[in-house]
Amino acid sequence: MTGKKKEELRLDHKVIGDLVEAGSMVLDLGCGDGDLLQYLVENKEVRGSGVEINEEAIYMCVEKGLSVSHGDIDSGLKEYPDKLFDYVIFNQTMQQVYKPKEAIAEALRVGRKVIIGFPNFCHIKARLQIFFTGHVPITPSLPYTWYDTPNLHFLSIKDFKEFCAEQAINIEKKVFLSEERIVRFFPNIFALNAIYQISK
Amino acid sequence: MSEKKEFVETKYYIMPKGEKFILESGAKLSELKIAYETYGKLNRDKTNAVLICHALSGDAHAAGYHSGDKKPGWWDDMIGPGKAFDTDKYFVICSNILGGCKGTSGPNSINPATGKHYGLSFPIVSIKDMVDAQKKLIDHLKIDNLLSVCGGSMGGMQALQWAISYPDNVVSCIPIASSYKHSAQQIAFDEVGRQAIMADPAWNGGDYYDKDHPSAGLAVARMIGHITYMSDKSMEHKFGRILKKKELGYEFTSEFEVEGYLRYRGDSFVKRFDANSYLYITKAMDYFDLQQDKKLYNAFKGIKSTRFLVIAFSSDWLYPSAQSKEIVKALKMNGIDVTYCEVSSDYGHDAFLLEFAEESKLIRHFLDKTFKKADKKT
Numbered sequence: 071m072t073g074k075k076k077e078e079l080r081l082d083h084k085v086i087g088d089l090v091e092a093g094s095m096v097l098d099l100g101c102g103d104g105d106l107l108q109y110l111v112e113n114k115e116v117r118g119s120g121v122e123i124n125e126e127a128i129y130m131c132v133e134k135g136l137s138v139s140h141g142d143i144d145s146g147l148k149e150y151p152d153k154l155f156d157y158v159i160f161n162q163t164m165q166q167v168y169k170p171k172e173a174i175a176e177a178l179r180v181g182r183k184v185i186i187g188f189p190n191f192c193h194i195k196a197r198l199q200i201f202f203t204g205h206v207p208i209t210p211s212l213p214y215t216w217y218d219t220p221n222l223h224f225l226s227i228k229d230f231k232e233f234c235a236e237q238a239i240n241i242e243k244k245v246f247l248s249e250e251r252i253v254r255f256f257p258n259i260f261a262l263n264a265i266y267q268i269s270k
Numbered sequence: 271m272s273e274k275k276e277f278v279e280t281k282y283y284i285m286p287k288g289e290k291f292i293l294e295s296g297a298k299l300s301e302l303k304i305a306y307e308t309y310g311k312l313n314r315d316k317t318n319a320v321l322i323c324h325a326l327s328g329d330a331h332a333a334g335y336h337s338g339d340k341k342p343g344w345w346d347d348m349i350g351p352g353k354a355f356d357t358d359k360y361f362v363i364c365s366n367i368l369g370g371c372k373g374t375s376g377p378n379s380i381n382p383a384t385g386k387h388y389g390l391s392f393p394i395v396s397i398k399d400m401v402d403a404q405k406k407l408i409d410h411l412k413i414d415n416l417l418s419v420c421g422g423s424m425g426g427m428q429a430l431q432w433a434i435s436y437p438d439n440v441v442s443c444i445p446i447a448s449s450y451k452h453s454a455q456q457i458a459f460d461e462v463g464r465q466a467i468m469a470d471p472a473w474n475g476g477d478y479y480d481k482d483h484p485s486a487g488l489a490v491a492r493m494i495g496h497i498t499y500m501s502d503k504s505m506e507h508k509f510g511r512i513l514k515k516k517e518l519g520y521e522f523t524s525e526f527e528v529e530g531y532l533r534y535r536g537d538s539f540v541k542r543f544d545a546n547s548y549l550y551i552t553k554a555m556d557y558f559d560l561q562q563d564k565k566l567y568n569a570f571k572g573i574k575s576t577r578f579l580v581i582a583f584s585s586d587w588l589y590p591s592a593q594s595k596e597i598v599k600a601l602k603m604n605g606i607d608v609t610y611c612e613v614s615s616d617y618g619h620d621a622f623l624l625e626f627a628e629e630s631k632l633i634r635h636f637l638d639k640t641f642k643k644a645d646k647k648t
Binding site for chain 2: 128129131139140141149151154
């Protein structure tokens with residue numbers, strides 16, 4: 071991961087931290103090495119737990135004192151009762167599951183609110199790369215080559231908005247990010263990442 | 271790494287006269303002795319006690335050295351100063367299980383009513399009975415709450431049973447390579463082991479203590495056990511088709527390395543283990559089933575604040591990770607704080623005794639967090 075990417079993720083974390091109410095119960099799906107969860111535990115005093123598929127990442131989470139479960143999100147969240155969590159977070163992981171529609175539906179079942187952060191495939195850099203170079207785009211939020219990427223699904227901010235409308239999902243809040251700041255105008259063109267808070 | 275050898279001694283708890291130990295079956299024991307060892311120091315507030323539960327063939331000697339011994343206790347890699355169960359911080363206890371043959375009351379103990387070895391007149395014990403016996407020891411040590419109860423395989427069953435039987439006294443629970451019930455396959459392997467012992471004429475209905483012991487039967491039982499503790503891959507790696515001699519001998523001797531290994535394991539086991547104990551302990555495992563009304567979810571309903579760390583190993587086919595996942599699922603359904611890791615390993619079920627680097631990473635930090643959390647509350 072590049073230094074730039076890391077900085078941007080920290081902005082992600084800050085934005086998500088601002089969305090999450092202090093003291094709430096949070097489930098982070100695909101929590102990686104637990105940086106976001108740790109940030110939320112330390113700064114928002116949440117009761118947090120995570121799900122992560124990578125074994126090494128599990129060790130890092132446990133080292134941080136986090137409660138985390140080794141497993142994949144696609145196999146479902148059946149073990150959790152309805153609305154157990156105040157927030158279920160998919161930060162940069164929703165595009166990596168096999169069945170995002172089902173995963174989002176499950177997240178909405180077990181969480182009162184769901185926070186989803188995803189890379190915008192229709193950022194201006196991506197559009198220009200496709201148009202002028204004829205290559206699948208590589209951008210700061212989509213830094214992978216086509217043959218070596220964890221991403222299975224590619225979507226734009228517009229796509230997600232339409233998906234929510236189709237699924238009768240309420241969009242409560244949305245924040246759009248460039249590499250270092252919040253994007254307020256034409257996000258589908260100028261935002262590298264989007265963070266949505268949704269509910270049903 | 272050069273380190274100082276820590277010498278330890280086995281101690282004994284003897285149930286005060288007049289007390290009775292009532293088992294799950296309703297049977298009573300008027301005498302109860304428990305062999306145990308402790309490592310580290312109990313702090314003033316008694317908040318740092320950790321109970322280690324051993325598996326089928328284990329004993330109270332989990333760590334350190336007995337004087338004159340070349341080998342340390344069975345989990346010495348995990349217990350000691352600076353190790354995962356850091357004895358500079360924690361007071362670690364390990365006791366031999368009820369029904370065992372390493373100092374705790376079992377079929378090879380003397381029946382006070384007859385003055386002879388119990389043999390099969392020793393009552394059938396359950397995992398819950400083992401835990402209740404351990405509770406007597408913990409009470410005797412004047413410890414109210416255990417910071418953690420941890421064990422692998424059958425030790426994990428005891429750890430789970432502790433959390434269920436004494437939810438208010440268990441701050442955290444670490445079942446490793448374990449299960450919430452014995453499946454048909456697990457019962458089947460145990461039954462083959464028992465039949466091997468009982469088919470040995472020397473077994474004599476369990477009455478053999480002043481005669482030849484059923485060593486051949488017990489050795490076969492242990493050989494079967496060892497096959498189930500390894501994985502196909504670890505056996506292939508360790509033995510392959512390697513012959514002990516250069517070529518085939520065309521005779522029924524132990525020709526393959528794997529045969530020699532199993533025979534060696536079987537023969538060394540009979541020197542240190544009692545055949546009747548093997549019957550009792552495997553029976554206790556087979557009886558083990560935490561499900562209530564066929565639902566595991568109900569078993570954990572009484573747990574309020576116990577934290578769990580569940581560990582499984584990818585190549586363990588005797589206690590497959592699916593069983594650990596069921597435990598994790600049932601805990602989550604109850605809203606209980608649980609961490610789960612499936613450690614990738616080729617060692618099969620034996621991994622819980624071998625993959626101590628990975629186990630240490632998980633346990634060290636989990637315990638540390640648990641200890642700090644518990645400290646905050648008091």
